[in-house]
Amino acid sequence: MKLLFEKRKTTSVTALILVPFVSFLVSLVLTALLLAIFGANPFKTFGAMAVGAFGSSHGFAETLVKAIPLMMTGLGVAIAFKLKFWNIGAEGQLTMGGVAAAGVALFMERFLPGRSLLVGALLGGLLAGALWAGVPALLKTSLKVDETLVTLMMNYIAILYSEFLYYGPWRDPKGYGFPGSRMFSADAWLPRIMGRAHIGIWIALALAIILWVVLKRTRWGFELQIIGASQKAARYQGIAVERNIALAVMLSGALCGLAGAFEVTGISHRLQQGLSIGYGYTAIIVAWMSQLNPLAVPFVAVALAALAVGGDQVQMVMGLPAAMGVVMQGLILFPMLAGSLFTEYRLSVVRPEAKAVCPDPVEE
Amino acid sequence: MSDTAIPKVEMRNISKSFPGVLANDCVDLKLRKGEVLALLGENGAGKSTLMNVLCGLYRPDRGEIYIDGKYAEIHSPRDAQKYGIGMVHQNFKLVDSMNVLENTILGLRDEPFVPDLKRVRSRLVGLAEQYHLDVDPNASIWQLSVGEQQRVEILKLLYRNAEILILDEPTAVLTPQESHELNRVVHVMKQEGKSAIFITHKMEEVMEFSDRVMVLRKGKVVAETDTSATTPKELARMMVGRDVLFQIEKKPMTPGKVVLELSHIEALGDRGLPALKDVSFQLRAGEILGIAGVAGNGQRELAEVVTGLRRSSKGKMQIEGEDMTNKSPLEIIRRGVAHIPQDRASVGAAGDLSVASNLAMKQYRSRPLATGIFLLQKKIFEFAGRLIEKFKISTPSPKTQVKFLSGGNIQKTILAREIGAARTLMVAVYPSRGLDVGATETVRRQLVSQRDAGLGVLFFSEDLDELLQISDRVAVLFEGKIMGIFDANTVNIDHIGMLMAGMDREAGA
Numbered sequence: 084m085k086l087l088f089e090k091r092k093t094t095s096v097t098a099l100i101l102v103p104f105v106s107f108l109v110s111l112v113l114t115a116l117l118l119a120i121f122g123a124n125p126f127k128t129f130g131a132m133a134v135g136a137f138g139s140s141h142g143f144a145e146t147l148v149k150a151i152p153l154m155m156t157g158l159g160v161a162i163a164f165k166l167k168f169w170n171i172g173a174e175g176q177l178t179m180g181g182v183a184a185a186g187v188a189l190f191m192e193r194f195l196p197g198r199s200l201l202v203g204a205l206l207g208g209l210l211a212g213a214l215w216a217g218v219p220a221l222l223k224t225s226l227k228v229d230e231t232l233v234t235l236m237m238n239y240i241a242i243l244y245s246e247f248l249y250y251g252p253w254r255d256p257k258g259y260g261f262p263g264s265r266m267f268s269a270d271a272w273l274p275r276i277m278g279r280a281h282i283g284i285w286i287a288l289a290l291a292i293i294l295w296v297v298l299k300r301t302r303w304g305f306e307l308q309i310i311g312a313s314q315k316a317a318r319y320q321g322i323a324v325e326r327n328i329a330l331a332v333m334l335s336g337a338l339c340g341l342a343g344a345f346e347v348t349g350i351s352h353r354l355q356q357g358l359s360i361g362y363g364y365t366a367i368i369v370a371w372m373s374q375l376n377p378l379a380v381p382f383v384a385v386a387l388a389a390l391a392v393g394g395d396q397v398q399m400v401m402g403l404p405a406a407m408g409v410v411m412q413g414l415i416l417f418p419m420l421a422g423s424l425f426t427e428y429r430l431s432v433v434r435p436e437a438k439a440v441c442p443d444p445v446e447e
Numbered sequence: 448m449s450d451t452a453i454p455k456v457e458m459r460n461i462s463k464s465f466p467g468v469l470a471n472d473c474v475d476l477k478l479r480k481g482e483v484l485a486l487l488g489e490n491g492a493g494k495s496t497l498m499n500v501l502c503g504l505y506r507p508d509r510g511e512i513y514i515d516g517k518y519a520e521i522h523s524p525r526d527a528q529k530y531g532i533g534m535v536h537q538n539f540k541l542v543d544s545m546n547v548l549e550n551t552i553l554g555l556r557d558e559p560f561v562p563d564l565k566r567v568r569s570r571l572v573g574l575a576e577q578y579h580l581d582v583d584p585n586a587s588i589w590q591l592s593v594g595e596q597q598r599v600e601i602l603k604l605l606y607r608n609a610e611i612l613i614l615d616e617p618t619a620v621l622t623p624q625e626s627h628e629l630n631r632v633v634h635v636m637k638q639e640g641k642s643a644i645f646i647t648h649k650m651e652e653v654m655e656f657s658d659r660v661m662v663l664r665k666g667k668v669v670a671e672t673d674t675s676a677t678t679p680k681e682l683a684r685m686m687v688g689r690d691v692l693f694q695i696e697k698k699p700m701t702p703g704k705v706v707l708e709l710s711h712i713e714a715l716g717d718r719g720l721p722a723l724k725d726v727s728f729q730l731r732a733g734e735i736l737g738i739a740g741v742a743g744n745g746q747r748e749l750a751e752v753v754t755g756l757r758r759s760s761k762g763k764m765q766i767e768g769e770d771m772t773n774k775s776p777l778e779i780i781r782r783g784v785a786h787i788p789q790d791r792a793s794v795g796a797a798g799d800l801s802v803a804s805n806l807a808m809k810q811y812r813s814r815p816l817a818t819g820i821f822l823l824q825k826k827i828f829e830f831a832g833r834l835i836e837k838f839k840i841s842t843p844s845p846k847t848q849v850k851f852l853s854g855g856n857i858q859k860t861i862l863a864r865e866i867g868a869a870r871t872l873m874v875a876v877y878p879s880r881g882l883d884v885g886a887t888e889t890v891r892r893q894l895v896s897q898r899d900a901g902l903g904v905l906f907f908s909e910d911l912d913e914l915l916q917i918s919d920r921v922a923v924l925f926e927g928k929i930m931g932i933f934d935a936n937t938v939n940i941d942h943i944g945m946l947m948a949g950m951d952r953e954a955g956a
Contacts, residue, residue, distance in 0.1 A: 301820045305811055308804065312797035319756060319786065319794050320808050321777030 098425050103372055103379070106418035107386070113414045114407075121403060128401055135396025136389035142396070144278025148350060149388035150381070151280070152177065152362040154287040155342035157369030157380045158294055159212075163335040165298070165311045165375050166328055172219065172234025173339045174363025175241035176212040180340025181347045182245050183211030185354035188271035188347070189253065189264060200270040205344045212340015213333040215241060220332035224325035230332075242359045249354050263355030273349035281349035287381065290338065294377040307331055339363060368416050374423075387415075453516035455480045455642045456501070456532075456611055461510035463496055470496040471507070472666040478611065483633060483643045485657035485674070487650075487686055489883030493666040494646045498613050501644075502534040503527035533604030534613035539596050543589040547571070547582060547599050551606050567606075574605050578635050579628070593742070594625040601632065612636065614645040618652055619880075622741050623911060623944040630656055648686070648883060650679035651912070662686050683884060697895055700919045703732030705768065706872050706903030707753065712762035714752050722748040724927040726762070730872070735894065735904040737918030737935065739911060739943055742877075745927035746907045747789050750876045753905065754786045755779040767871055780809065783870025787861055787878045789907075791854070795861040798850030802842050803831035805849050805860050809868040838863040838889070855886035866893055873897050876907040891917055911940055923947055 115125035136146045156173040163170035187207040188200060195203040215237065222228035248264070255265035273281040298304040310317040310324055318324050342362065347354055365387060372387075373379035390411050397403045458476040462469070470493045478484050488494045499505040501512065503524045512519045514530045521527050527534075541550050548567055552558050558567075571584050580598045588596060597617065604612055618626045633643055633656055647653060653660050653674060660677065662670040662685045670685045707730040716722030722745050730736045740746055751757035753764065755776040764772045766782050788794040796805050807827045810816050815826050831845040840859045842852055849857055858878065865873070875894060879887040894917060898904050908914040914921060915935050923930040923946040930946040 300822055300824065302811060302817050302822060303820065305804070305807075305822055308800060309797050309808060312799040313793050315790070315794045316797040316808070318776065319754075319788060321755075321775065321780045323775075323777075 099374060102422040102425055103374070103383070103419065106372075106422040107415060109418035109422075110411065110415040113418070114411045117410065117414075118403075118407070123401055123403055128397055128403065128407075131396055131400045132390070132393025135400070136393040141278055142392060144280040146385065146388045146392045147277070147280035147284055149362075149391050150385045151283045151287050151345055151349075152342040153365055153369050153384035153388055154291065154381050155283075155345065156339045156363050156366035157373065157384050158287075158291060158377055159335040159338035159342070160363075160366045161370040161373060161375045161377060161380060162294065162298075162307075162338070163216075163332050164370055166307060166331050167311055168220070168223065168328060168332050168335075169231045170216065170219070170234050170332060170335055171231060171367060172216060172237050172336075172363070173366045174359055174361065175234070175238035176215045176336040176339035177343035177346070177363050178238070178241040178245050178359045179215040180208035180212040180343030181354060181358045182241070182248060182343070183340070184208035184344035185248075185253070185264060185267070185347045188267040189354075192268055192270075197270055200268065201273065201348060204267075204271050204348050205273075205341060208344025208347075209337045209341045212343065213337040215340065216336020217329065217333045220329040220336075223332075224329050238363070245354065245358060246356075249356070253354060255353070261355075263351075264353045266353045267348065271348055272352055273345060275349070279350055281345065283345040283349050286341075286345075291377045291381050298377065303327075339366075368419075372415070372419055390415075454478060454513075455482075455515060457513040457516075458497070458501065459511050459513070461497060461500055461507045461512075463493075463500060463505060463507045465496075469666050471500070471510075474510075474663070474666070474668055476661065476668075478642050478644060480642055481637050481640050482659060483637060483645070483657045485653040485660040486644055486646045486663065487648060487653055487660055487682060488663035489648060489686055489885070492663040492686075492883075494663055495615060496666075497663070498534060498615065498644065498646060501527070501611075502532050502613060528607055528609075531608060531610035532613070533607060533609035533611070535597065535600040535604065535615060535617060537615045537619065539600050541588045541596060541599060544587060546587045547584045547591075547602075550588060550599060551584075551603050555607070571602060571606060574602055577639075578602075578605065578632050580605075580632060594621050594628075597621070597629070598632075610641055612641060612643045614643060616646055616648075618647070618649070619909070622947045623940070624948055626652075626655075649910075650682050653682060654679060686884060697917075698899060700734055700898070702734045702919075703901060705729050706732050706766065707905065708765040708768075709753075710763045710765075712752060712759045712764060714748050714757055714759045716745075716748055722927050723752065723759070726927070726929055728922060728929060728932060730903040730905060732871075732901050732903050733898055734920065735898045735906050735918045736932075737914040737921040738905065738907045738924050739914050739921055740907075740909075740924035740947055742909055744924050744947075746876060746924060748927070749924065750786065750789070750874050750905070750907060753779075753872075753874055754784060780868070782872075783868070784872045784874065785809075785865035785869035787858075787865050787873070787875040789876040791857055791861060792850075796849045796857050799848055801846045802835065802840065802849055802852070802860060803828055803845040806831045806834050806845075806864050809864050834863040834867065855882050858882060858886065859889065862890060862893060866897060869897060869902055872903045872905065874905045877909065878906075879913065880909070887913075911943060915940065915943075 111129070118125040118128050135142050137143050156177055160170055160173050184204040184207050187204040191203055192200060219230045219233035219237065222233055223230045250262050253264040255263060258265070273283060275281045276284070298307065306317065306322045306327055309320065309322060310327055314324050343358065346358055351357070369380060369383050369387060372383045394407050394409065394411070397407055454477040456476070456478040458474065461471050461474045463471040474497055476497065486494045486498070496505060500507045503521045503526050506522065512521055519530050521530065542553065545553070548564055548571065551571055552562050552567055568584050574580070575582060580602050582595050582598045582602065588599065591599065601612070617629060621629065636643060645656060657674045660672060660674050660682065661668060662682065664686060710727050712723055712726040713721065714723040726749065728736065738746060738749065748757055752759050755774055755778065758773050763770065766779070766784065771779060771782065792798060807816055807830060811822060816823055816830060828845055835842060835845060838859045840856050840863065842856060849860060852860065862878070873894070878894065879890045882890065891913070894904055894906060906918055918935045920932055921935050921938060921943065922932040923943055925947060
C-alpha cells in the first residue's frame with residue numbers, strides 16, 4: 084500500500100471550502116508552537132486574542148475598522164488577480180484614494196453643500212484609485228510593461244506624495260507641527276455605527292455581493308473569466324481583451340481608492356500619517372485566502388482584522404510583542420498556499436492488488 | 448531477418464498506470480534485428496507510454512526489458528542510449544540557435560571538453576551519405592525545414608550508434624515526397640541491421656513502412672501480425688474495435704453565391720516577415736475549399752486574416768459581398784463565421800473553464816443564453832447538455848474543466864460550439880490533427896454536413912488523402928503563395944505534392 088498524489092478530475096467544492104479552514108487551523112497550531120517557545124500559554128493567548136477582537140463592543144468595532152479596508156482592497160485585488168493581472172498596488176491606490184477624498188473634503192466645501200461633500204469625497208477617492216490603477220493597466224495593455232513592477236513602484240510614489248501633502252502644503256497651520264491636514268468639516272464624515280466602525284461596512288458587504296453577481300452572472304463577468312483563463316481564447320471569441328483588462332483593473336483600483344476614502348472620511352477625518360499601514364499588502368493574502376471569490380472576502384477580512392486587533396490585546400494582556408499578530412498572518416499564508424494543492428490534487432491510497440496482474444507467459 | 452532466434456528487444460509484461468488510467472496493461476513486445484515494427488493505435492492507446500518506457504523516460508510499474516536476450520535495466524534515457532536505443536520525438540529536441548554539428552554532440556559525455564569538430568563533421572558527413580540523410584552540417588537548426596530537422600534528429604541517433612530507433616509519428620510533419628525519402632532511409636537502416644519501431648495511427652504508413660505491426664487498444668495488445676498478412680481495413684477495425692468508414696459519403700456539390708472572396712491579400716507573420724503574398728480566391732456557399740501545404744507555409748496566418756485575428760497589410764476581403772477587410776473578430780463572428788483554430792488547448796478552448804462555459808463562449812452575448820447584461824445560467828447548462836449529447840462529448844459533467852478532457856473531446860467541444868455558431872463560413876484549421884480514427888470520422892462528417900447545409904468551408908489539412916476526400920477544390924499554399932487551385936476529383940496527388948514542396952511541374956520536370 085502506498086500513498087499517491089493524483090490530479091483531480093474536477094475541482095472539489097469540499098476542498099475549496101475546507102482548505103481555508105484547515106489552513107487556518109494549521110496556522111493556529113504553528114502559532115501555538117511559537118507561543119510555547121516564547122513561554123506563553125497558547126490557549127490563554129488565543130483566548131485573550133479572541134476576547135480582544137470580539138469580546139467587547141469596542142473590540143468588535145475595532146475589528147470592523149480594520150476589516151473594512153481589508154474587504155475593499157481584498158475585493159479589488161481579487162478582481163485583478165482573476166485576470167492574472169498582478170496588481171500589488173492596492174496600497175498606492177488606497178493612498179491616492181485617501182488623498183483625493185481629503186482634497187475634495189478640504190477644498191470643495193464651497194461647491195458641495197451639506198452631505199454632498201461626503202459623496203464628492205468618496206467619488207473622488209474612487210476615481211483617484213481607478214486612475215492610479217489605470218496607469219499600469221494602460222502600460223500593460225498597450226506596451227506590455229510588467230504590471231507587478233509598475234504597481235509596486237507606484238505605491239511608493241503615492242505614499243511619498245501623500246506625505247508631501249500633509250507635511251507640506253496641506254499641513255494644518257494650527258496643528259502644532261503635527262504632520263496632518265486640518266480636520267474635515269463634519270459634512271464630510273462618514274456616519275459611524277459602532278465605536279469607530281462606520282457605514283463603510285455595509286457598502287463593503289454590498290459590493291462583495293454585487294461583484295460576485297457581476298463575475299458569475301453577467302456577460303461582462305463571463306468575458307473576464309474567459310480572459311483570465313486564456314487571453315488568446317478570449318481574443319478568438321471576439322472579446323476586446325485589452326479594453327476589458329483595463330476596465331477591470333480600473334475597477335480594482337476604484338475599490339482600493341474607495342477604501343482610502345473610507346479611511347480618511349470615516350476614521351481620521353483628516354489626511355494624516357497612518358493612512359498607509361499595509362492594508363493593500365494584506366489584501367493580497369485576503370484575496371488568495373478567499374480563492375478570489377468575492378463572497379469569501381468579507382469573512383477572511385474579518386478573520387485577519389481580528390488577528391491584528393487580538394494581537395494588540397496580546398501585547399497588553401500577555402506582555403507579548405504585538406508583532407505576534409503579524410507573525411500569525413504570515414503563518415496563515417503558508418499552510419494556505421500548501422493547502423491549495425488539495426483543491427487540484429487529492430491523496431489516494433493505492434493498494435498493490437489494484438494493479439494489473441499479468442497472465443503467466445506462454446512458453447513458446 | 449529471422450537469422451537470430453533471440454529478439455533484439457523484448458519487452459515482457461509491461462504495465463504502467465497513471466492516475467485513473469492503466470496506460471499499458473501487460474504488454475509484450477518483440478522486435479527482431481533488422482525489422483521495422485509499426486505500433487498502431489488510437490490516441491491514448493498507450494503507444495507513446497510504451498515507447499517512453501523503452502527509452503527510459505518512464506519507469507514501468509512492472510515488467511522487464513531484454514536487449515539481445517539479456518535483462519536490461521533502463522532507468523533513464525542515458526541508460527537507453529547505452530543499449531543503443533534512441534527516439535525521435537514528435538516535437539524535436541533540437542536547439543534552434545545551434546548548428547547541426549553542435550546539436551549532434553550536445554549532451555554526449557565521451558566528447559572531450561573542447562570537441563574535435565573536424566572529426567565530428569567527417570563522421571557525420573559519412574553517416575549522412577550512408578543513410579541518404581542529406582543535410583548541411585553547418586546550418587543552424589532554425590534555418591532548416593521541418594523535414595531537415597527530422598533528418599538531424601535521426602543523424603543524432605545514428606551518431607550515438609543507435610541500433611534501435613523509435614520514431615514517434617514521423618510523417619505527421621512531412622510532405623509526401625519527404626515521407627518517401629524517409630522510407631528510403633528506413634530501408635537503408637534495415638539493410639545495416641538496425642531495427643526501428645514507429646508509432647502511428649495512419650494505416651497507409653503501416654503498409655508502406657513496416658514488416659510487422661502491433662495494434663494497441665486501451666493499453667493492451669489486441670493484435671500482432673506480419674504487415675503483408677493484413678489490410679488497412681482490418682487494421683483499422685482492430686485499432687478502433689469496429690468497422691470504420693474510410694469513404695465519407697458526399698453528395699455532389701451545389702455551389703451557391705460567393706461567401707468569401709480574397710483579392711490580393713498580403714499579411715505579415717509573427718516575426719514581421721511576409722507570411723501571405725498576393726492571396727486571391729473565391730469560396731462559394733455549399734463548397735469545401737481545401738488548403739494543402741506543409742505546416743508553416745501561411746496556413747495559420749491565412750485563417751487568422753479571414754477570422755479577423757490578424758491584420759492584412761494589403762488587399763481586400765469580402766464576406767457575402769461585403770467588405771470585411773481588417774474588421775474585428777467580433778464583427779466577423781457576427782457575420783456567421785466560425786473558426787476551429789489550429790491551437791486547441793489555448794486558443795480554441797479555455798482549459799480552466801468548464802465544458803459548459805466553453806460551449807457557451809460564442810453565443811453568450813444574446814438570447815437564449817443571456818438577457819440584457821445577465822447570463823441565464825440554467826439555459827447555458829441546458830444548451831451545454833444538448834451539445835454534449837449531440838456531439839457525444841465524453842465528460843463527467845458539464846461543470847468539468849475542459850483541461851481534464853482528452854484531446855479528442857476538447858476538439859469535439861470546440862467543434863460543437865463553432866458549428867452551432869456557423870451561418871456563412873466555417874474555417875477549420877487541421878481539425879482532425881492528432882485525433883484518432885473515430886473522432887476524425889466525426890470531424891470530417893460534420894464538415895461535409897456543414898457544406899451540405901449551404902455554408903462555405905475553408906478546410907486546412909496536412910493529410911492529402913483527407914484533403915482530397917473532403918474538399919471540392921484544393922488550393923496549394925507554399926511560402927504564403929497560392930500555387931494553384933484544382934478540382935479535387937481530377938487533380939493528381941503527386942502534382943499537389945510537388946507544389947507543396949514549391950516545385951512547379953513544368954519547372955521541376
